[in-house]
Amino acid sequence: MVEMVAMRDAYGQALVDLGDRDARVVAVDADLASSSKMDLFAEAFPERFFQIGIAEANMTGIAAGLAVMGFIPFTSTFASFATCRAADQIRVSIAQPNLTVVIGGAYGGVLAGKTGKSHQAIEDMAIMRAMPNMTVLAPGDGVEVRKAVFAVADHDGPVYLRMSRDPSPVVFDDSCEFKIGRAVLVREGRDVTVITTGIMLGRAVEAAELLAARGISVHLLHVHTVKPLDVAAVAAAAEKTGLVVTAEEHNIIGGLGGAVAEALGEHRPTPMKRVGVADVYSESAPNDDLLQKYGLTAGHIAQAARSLMERRAAHAQP
């Protein structure tokens, strides 16, 4: 049985441990700390926790002011509100002056506790990626979330840290290396390359197993840093098999699929399929139903890989 851990639980504990080690770490919340699990930090360090209420723009500006004063602020709200409602505050007060603020994106993707499209985030990575100076992280499991929290504290400049709400498979162990900007080769393969980010990692591992059972060998690259993209690793992974499937719980426009297509288009044009939300708004429903309807399961990744292989085979016919 695969161990399951919610990224937000890992996040809350990591914040506490980081806060214990580094007095510069402060936290600002827009009335969602019990959801983001920043409440653990609030309990541990009440003097370094600031409850701003339901006012994401103000929270974001306050974080900027704390960053100017030499603190390392982590903000707490849902990914959708953090990146859409407070986009201009992030842009002008954080990204333009290149301040070190960690914008926490809780409930990234479509699994937002049956809340529906207003609370789901499928544009967040695209918006954050378009801002100069911004680093965009989408760790693949709870272990990576913890490593990311410690990594950003040593990083200069703004970071968007995207996380998922519900328990997801633990893929890595504590010995894994997490370096901002460096992709992780999860599995060597020869037939088709799958490139994942965020919570899709676990589903991609499952897809690789499904495909292996049919004799298809998957080369699996995990991209926890969507920006700056590890272009060399992406190009090498594409070169390995000549076919690329990207997988993300995000709109297929502007996120990982977009980033990989841009990089490969310039460096190593490769046939691709993008698995993700197909530029539509989702709805509220049980998790499994959402993943199925919006094309985000292991089966969808496997299907995309097979169709790429079939297309290649058809082209190879004399």
Place this chain on the structure above:
Amino acid sequence: MGDPGRDEPLAELADDLRRMVVETLCHAQAGHPGGSLSAAEILAALFFSVMRIDPRHPDWEARDRFILSKGHAAPVYYAALARRGFFPEEMLQTYDELDSLLQGHPDMRCPGVDMTSGSLGQGLSVGLGMALGLRLKAIDARVFVVLGDGELQEGQVWEAAMAAPKFGLDSLVAIIDDNQIQLMGDTATIMPVEPIAEKWLAFNWNVLEVDGHDPAAIVAACAAAQAVRGRPTVILAHTVKGKGVSFMENTHKWHSALVTEDLKEKALTELCVREVR
């Protein structure tokens, strides 16, 4: 060399800043005259009397902080910084030029600029964060944020107005350059923000009203704010848009308009007459 400008009367300094603004805007053929001229006494009072700052050490940790939330008044901010000795006055001629530290709206790469601004409504939140940071660091310094009255139409201002009293931030001072005119016309017509004082009172701020062209009154209000504990202060400074240049006064047409050579000379002549009156 002592502290440049520290011994000059503030009213004369304010008109100095106005002349520098007119020269800068004419040279750049860009910028916002009206809202720069209305804030001249506010900036003169802050930078030459009220604020604890050291131009030789712009990053001095215990300094008072300043945020120009109405970032389009950057020319008068740059004039004050230059006159105070943060950088040479000749640098004003680089305003809006490629690679210049003097951007169209303030950028914190410029010496003396504590916060980047430009998109209206954001400065008070940042100032609030700075005040929290100063408290955490046990630094006894103040944060001054200058806003425009038109800027009060931005919702984020009121989010910050709601939050600052919660944290009892008496080190935070907001100054509203209430010139009653915005880009398209009178604030009262575009979108009324009155009654301003009552709104801030209702948000639990210490509210002071001054003639925004009386430097001594601004200095006194800043001192009075310091005596109030547990509450932030807002100083409602009643001003005239375009103050000091007759044809720029009280009209939205000079919110953002080009200063030609002829008009520059006319403006400078008026400002010199003010000086000797």
